[in-house]
Amino acid sequence: MKHIVAVQAVVTADEFDREPMAAELDAIEREMPLIVAEVDLLDVQIGLLDRPATVLNERRIRRARNRVLAARRDLTNRAATALTGGAA
Structure with a gap:
């Protein structure tokens, strides 16, 4: 039986030991409304896993x-406006 092992040491090991850069923190800050909305959707979906489908539950999901x-729309529009340099 042959064992599979790494031939070289991991090259990017130091990459994970650093703090986020300012640009990465800014990107997270810009995406925070989307992140919060997705977490809220996940929270609603998890909360309704073991409940029967009712009109109120469908409304919460919707x-x-x-x-x-x-x-997502707002984030995309902001990114498109930033790329084009403003509104047309």
């Missing part, structure tokens, strides 16, 4: 999905 879509 509203959470709409918040995610709105956050």
Whole structure:
């Protein structure tokens, strides 16, 4: 039986030992509304896993999905505006 082992040491081991750079923190800050909306959607979905489908539960899921879509739209529009240099 042959054993599979790494031939070389991991080259990027130091990459994980650093703090986030300012640009990475700014990117996280810009995406935070989307992250929060996705976490809220996940929270609603987890909360309704063992419950029967009711009109109220379907409304909760739909509203959470709409918040995610709105956050994605806003993030995309902000990125497109930043790339083009402003509104046309």
